[in-house]
Amino acid sequence: MDSEVKKGCSFPTASQWMKTIWASIRLLLLGLLVLWIITPTSIYNRVWFPNIRAKTNSTYFGRQGTLILIYTVPVLLLAVLGCVYLHLEKKYGDNSIGSNGQTKLIRLAFLRARPMLVDGPLGIVTWTELAFFTMFIALLVWSYAVYLQVGLDYITSEIAEAKGEKLWQAQLDCAAVRLGVVGNVCLAFLFFPVTRGSSVLPLLGLTWEASIKYHIWVGHAAMILLTAHGLCYFVYWAATHQISQVIKWAKAGISNMAGELSLLSGLAMWMTSFPCIRRKKFELFFYTHQLYFLFLVFFVLHVGSVYSYVMLPGLYLFLVDRYLRFLQSRQHVKLVCARLLPCETIELNFSKSPGLTYAPTSIVFLNVPSISKLQWHPFTISSSSNMDPEKLSIIIGSEGSWSQRLYQMLSSPSPVDHLEVSIEGPYGPASTHFLRHDTIVMVSGGSGITPFISIIQEILSRSITSREKSPRVILIAVFKRSADLTMLELLLPVQGISSSFSYMQLQINAFVTKEKEPATKNQKLLETIWFKPHKEDTPLYPILGQNNWLWLGIIISSSFVIFLILLGILMHYYIYPIDHNTEKIYSHPLRALLNTLFLCICIAMTASAVVLWNKKQNAMEAKEIQNNDASMPMASLGPASHNVADCELETLPRQSLLQATKVYYGERPNLKKMLSECEGLSIGVLVCGPKKMRHDVAKICSSNPVGKLHFESISFNW
Known part of the structure; x- marks a missing residue:
């Protein structure tokens, strides 16, 4: 009872x-x-x-x-x-x-x-x-x-x-x-x-x-x-x-x-x-x-x-987010190492707090003051927070002037031993919905493979830890030259993994369109540069702590309540005695400026208080990570040592990766045929690459009579 x-x-x-x-x-x-x-x-x-x-x-x-x-x-x-x-x-x-x-x-x-x-x-x-x-x-x-x-x-x-x-x-x-x-x-x-x-x-x-x-x-x-x-x-x-x-x-x-x-x-x-x-x-x-x-x-x-209050709700949420981004951008993040690929692509590896988790395909905004103090560029995270809870990786292709300057800094005969960087983010989906499919087909063109690396690592990590059946993964990667094939090696984390790809059903079909046979002459090797730690650098941590959504709700609600209190005091004791709500005497522009000022003050005050509240816990985690990094063997490699990937990656996962890869030279993939031959009740089709590629895949999925192809485009060409 x-x-x-x-x-x-x-x-x-x-x-x-x-x-x-x-x-x-x-x-x-x-x-x-x-x-x-x-x-x-x-x-x-x-x-x-x-x-x-x-x-x-x-x-x-x-x-x-x-x-x-x-x-x-x-x-x-x-x-x-x-x-x-x-x-x-x-x-x-x-x-x-x-x-x-x-x-x-x-x-x-x-x-x-x-x-x-x-x-x-x-x-x-x-x-x-x-x-x-x-x-x-x-x-x-x-x-x-x-x-x-x-x-x-x-x-x-x-x-x-x-x-x-x-x-x-x-x-x-x-x-x-x-x-x-x-x-x-x-x-x-x-x-x-x-x-x-x-x-x-x-x-x-x-x-x-x-x-x-x-x-x-x-x-x-x-x-x-x-x-x-x-x-x-x-x-x-x-x-x-x-x-x-x-x-x-x-x-x-x-x-x-x-x-x-x-x-x-x-x-x-x-x-x-x-x-x-x-x-x-x-x-x-x-x-x-x-x-x-x-x-x-x-x-x-x-x-x-x-009448500006019609627009205020969306603007209010934007201002809260913008100020939090400002606070996060003031911090310098610890850059552990960089991997330089023969195709002039860079992988940057940052130290992060274990409490910072993110879903695959998330992005961060990166600022390198030595290149430009004002420019922030978005990059997809290529790592999985479940596979490596203390590292965050991004991949940068040398396609624009900003990224080319970064590659030149790191690939010079005397590379820098420390690089000052700031990060905003990460930002990404709230859940990993693509894991619900029986089969996941990922179609990439060039550097569009970046978001798919994080997905593969996430599935591999969950397959190893849970031992449950994972979706079958088919990666169709299209490159221009054989040197670009080295981007596939970024599927392996910088320190390698203890288990092979045998835990997941992975099939990689790589197509090299501009060359009919592998290039063997003057082929560069993958290099790794380790950076010196700096006392002002800290691991990347969530600006609002692990309970970030709850703290964000507190900032929104408390700042707005304080704003209403200040607005009521201003109106009741200063403006109302002048115009008596007739709005014919007191200056409308001045009132609007006062309201805007109060709005910004309330947001800045509450957001700063919450960030400072979480900063103490973040500082403790950062100190623990620095102590762990100091005891790791990689610290003994020096600030700018160069190492071949073959010596760095474990043999077993690299062999498994090679076994799962088929390379086709001098041809393009028949996407319609490959997608139609995929088996499964629910097939997730993800595409990231040039505009024509995205449109071709979208046409195939839209014309599929069975309706089992679930299309999703990952594009950053704004």
Whole structure:
């Protein structure tokens, strides 16, 4: 009886909490969707919104309190719930190979696995992405049409004449205002895809790097609408002989000049973001895109603090993430060694905390001040945190000016014995959903093999530790020259492994397209350079500790609560005694600047406190790692000793790797035939390489009648 009573009074399990939180998240998402649909309607603007404003128009928040309650609070609550869910999923979720308990995150990721459009202007688009893209365009068209209809209903010839205008001029004014309102809707979604440590994207089965294209799509839509908004007003002012409005900076209401400065900043970013400039002149794109700060500041000054709260939720999460990235980038990470391949490819191996875990295909951003203090470049992690918990590896191909300078520094006759580097990240998927397939086919071109190295090492590590059946892995690697085949040796960690590839079903088909036979003359050997430790270098550790999702939720919630308290004090004791919520006396731009200042202070204060709280534990782990490194044999090799890979790698795994590899010279793979011959009820097809290769694989998967090919493109060609 006692056991039954205890059982009946037990606390909810982690699984029950996750189900409850997930139900709340779905309810919030549905509510936000309904909100955006009804916002332009007449009944919302004439009945519901005035009633809500009447009940929330207090002396503490004024008119902006209504928009904070409607637009900001639900999204931030969604982000906090997402943090708690991801924390529980990371701690209690089952991600082992062959597990039947698939989480909602994995199911959502599978929804995006079938391409629908391949050669269109949007690139490779799946059915789910096309559905959401269509819904977003429909939302914009719906919002503008309803806003315009409601606005035009109030405009008559008599009203236009009373203002000294013609009817078409008044209608143009109405249409221009609505273009700006709908452009603000785009800005509300613009910052979610570029928040690298987002807790919202994983809830939709998305990763940061895969969501960049959504940022591009939304950015194009926003700039088209905002540019049309500005042009319409220039025409309107010229037609009504009010060209002096161009330099108007109003104390109350809309500041035209601030809007024009914001638009100019946005146009500079927009013009340099097209592929013809972004890919050929990346530095121009990168530096110009830093104008987003001016764009945001002048936009807030243009519309005032009240209407900027529509955009605030996404911007708020972005600012939290951006400040955490700033704190992490101030640290110098310990670079242990570098491996130089004959194909002029570099593998960098960093020391990391065992508490820092990441999923395969995760990426980090790397900065080398001796090359450029401002440039940060993304690279895929090629190691597995399960196979080597104290090392993190990335692979860099010498394809651009930045990477070529790095290779020249390391390959010179007198290479550097210490390299100062900083890292932001890692960023990656919340779960390893590809492990649920029976067969995994990975198609790579050149350096596109990098993310697949981490996947193979992850599967190998889990196969060795769990002894469970792992998916069959088929790697189709396409290279131009035989020297590039040495990239396959990066499948083996820098210190080798104690077990062979016999624990997993691995098949490697390598194709060398530019050579018909192996090159044997003047072939370089793989070299390893060991770096001297430096007292200022620390192992890479999670900036928010091992419970990073939980700490992120605390930062978001606590900083916003503090922001509301400061905002209430400012309004109640300083602004309200002046304007009494009439918004006709106190300067709107000054109020917007004060709100923005409070926002940044609250984020910086809470994030810094959390980071300092975790820094002590990270420092203890770093000291233990340094002590372990000091006792390792590799330290005796010296700072810049060069060693052939054959002497470094263990014989057994290297033999297993060679046995699993078949090399074809002077030909390209018949991808359609190879994919059709794959066996399995569920086949994951991952591709990373040139655009044409990705499109060819997408076409094959989309035309597969059985539907067992689950396509996923890993692309960093933004």
